[in-house]
Amino acid sequence: MIPRFAMKSKVEPNWPDYLAARAQRTSESRLASFFAQGTLDPETPIGEAPLVAMDFETTGLDGSRHDIVSVGVMPFTLSRIRPADGRYWVLSPRRQLSDESVAFHHITHAEVADAPDFATIIDDLLGLLAGRLVVVHYRQLERTFLDAAIRERLGEGLLMPMIDTMSLEARLHRQSLWARLRRWAGRPMASIRLHESRQRYHLPAYTGHHALVDSLATAELLQAQILHHYDWQTPVSALWR
């Protein structure tokens, strides 16, 4: 993927500029090479964009106090998802695994006891993300946790553009005029959680809270959202944040 920097883009923040600047500044070689690959031209139609769905299971919701316990990554495009290309890692959290989180994602104390540290997967992970636009459901979580985990181990953070299927869903179901009317009329808001969002597109129900399953679920959800509400010509800059 050859990065072409479209300086005319009015999207804030200007991701190509940001990545180019980081590539110049960083002293960490792995990050430098990642940033040097840049991101997509903001005008790239989403139908042509190489994408990668990513999902973390964590010990909690606070990136500064909690840790990643598993990572699922699924490279895809709007025309194909190849599950065989997906990757899944169980990681050892540096901080205590609480009983609540065990109950939530079914990764047990014993499972993580001998698991590797996040540091060991950085190369593989960055290799899968480079040159692809990352797709997540609720970017706040993946973005903060990835940034924090990289910062702890490499001394610098890692930010990149992401498409958030949850915020796309929120735009349609929470911020539209119709949604506001509904709320004004006292009707409950549409749920924008992964499972409920998928139901609106008649996607099948999967067993939730497994990072790889959820990354596949997110990839399928984006395919459905684009077909129903956008089209393959929509520029990525209209979707990423």
Added chain:
Amino acid sequence: MNVEQLDIRGHLAQFAPFDNLPDALLDRIAGEVEIRYFQAGSELLVKDQTIESLWYIRSGAVEMYQRSGRLFNRLSEGDIFGYSDLLRSNRRVRYPISAIEDTLIYFIPGDVFEAVCEEDDDFAEFVETGGQRLKVTVEQQRDDSGLMTTRVRKLINRQPQMVEAATSLQQAAQQMRDANATCVLVIDVTETQSAYTFTGPDGRHWQLNGILTDRDFCTRVLAEGKSSQTPVGEVMSRKVIVIQSDESVYEAMLSMLRNQVHHLPVLHRRQPVGVLHLSDIVRHETHSSLFLVNNIFVQNSPEQLARLSPEVRTGFVRMVADGANSEMVCRALATIGRAFTQRLIELAEHELGPAPVPYCFMVLGSMAREEPTINADQDNALVIDDSYDPARHGKYFEALATFVCDGLAACGYPYCKGDIMATNPRWRQPLQVWKAYFTEWMDEPNGERLLHSSIFFDLASVHGEAPMVEVLQDLIADLAPQRPIFLAALARNAKNRTPPLGFFRQFVMDQDGEHRKSINLKRRGTAPLTDLVRVHALACGSKAQNSFARLDDIAETKLLADGVTERLRYAFEFMSIVRIRHQADAIEQGAEPDNSVDPENIDSRERHHLKDAFEAISNAQKFLSFRYIMPTKQGAASAGDNARGRR
């Protein structure tokens, strides 16, 4: 990566032709699947485009069109398409396909498809013969769902719940509750890999060490006073009976019976992939025997229905081979017989127009008792509303009866030799005439009327105004207990046919016709038994029709000594199943099924049981004459009161 977690394999494994693939091939396909979402209304395949993959519908539905634009086929979850185009040398699409619902597709790459066709003959045959549901015959469908051929994994539809031995009982129970599961498997990490371990998603070696079922929570936890914080490992059953996902459902059923368990963990190699519960098998079996019934209701002419009749026999043989008991077999046959009758009536009404006055089509005898065998003939009659005017409506009901009875004969239910059919004007009458018949038969019994009672007093509605038949059932149940002369005469008749046992318990053979040295199990066994059960049932005012149900009602009264109804039930089941097996054997050997069994062909243990069964009937017959004494003039009323009073 571990594709199994994505449940692609599990989904494929539930549907033909993947359901019968060996695990290795299924693994390979699941590992190569690609996925794409299509919106409702979009075109999936356009005519003449090249096709590179086999398309599998993970969810949603599509339609396939012929060249003329006519709808050709409609496919949904678990169906495949594109295989016939893939098999052509130019791989061009013949029939365009579009999504009628939002659809998620699994693509199986063409080279993988070819490799699987190459390696698995059944798979190849399925796709080469256009094995889509559209063209699959009843025969194949039923074979597909047979207990012998269906693999266990087809019945598994979700991941097993697993906990470690250190987990507290409460946590395990919560997990079971949340997953709506009836058991948990107990697994633990082991240091070394062995023949008993499997590799978890974390790359470590795990071993299945125990199982804890909801029943265990009663017997091993509450009854033993264990605290909710006790580790699961302390109370679990350590003896885990498992089955491989490749095994047949029949094998699973045997294993459950042999080991007295209701939960069977299913392993794919050594990895637990699900838990089979006894109820899963029952559900599966019911479904497959109902298949023929579904098929009956979509046929549009008596000729089409008649074409299904060989299926009844093969289905019967399969059920017997699968180890069904007589009640299951007979109920299935009754359901099928009713379905044929109902469909024929619907077709008749379609041809003749709606009935001018309400009516009810009823079946009599073994069909009404839900105890028909494979060679049962038809017994039926019409009850018509009292507004019936023979001059104006007679022709309609005559035509209806002829249509249905002829149709039944074509479908393998021979005409009744005694002419007990709706085509007989005598048995095509308004309700009030029926009431008069029945009352007369009970008030003034004679030879013919008793014979009729033993057929007509087993009655059930099949189509139309069921309450009309209920009125007649009520009438019988109300009157019969108060008609001691009738009961006594019926009891005497019930003793006409005696079990074939000599004084020293040796069999007494019939010497009739070509069946030299044989015992007619119907005439000498099940028929006398149903006759005597009917007498008791009528005496106690039971409205049940099925002999087992009648025995239940009789057991509620003090009519028979303790344990007698149990012995009769056992005798009935045993004689019925011997007769059924005999008939299934005959069909398999290409012979006409009959009721005559040569005791020499029965093994010695069964022969012994058969003698016990006959003896039970013989004793019960003796009791009849003791119980239902032909009353003298003064005694008539009190004998009747007696029968009623003991309910």
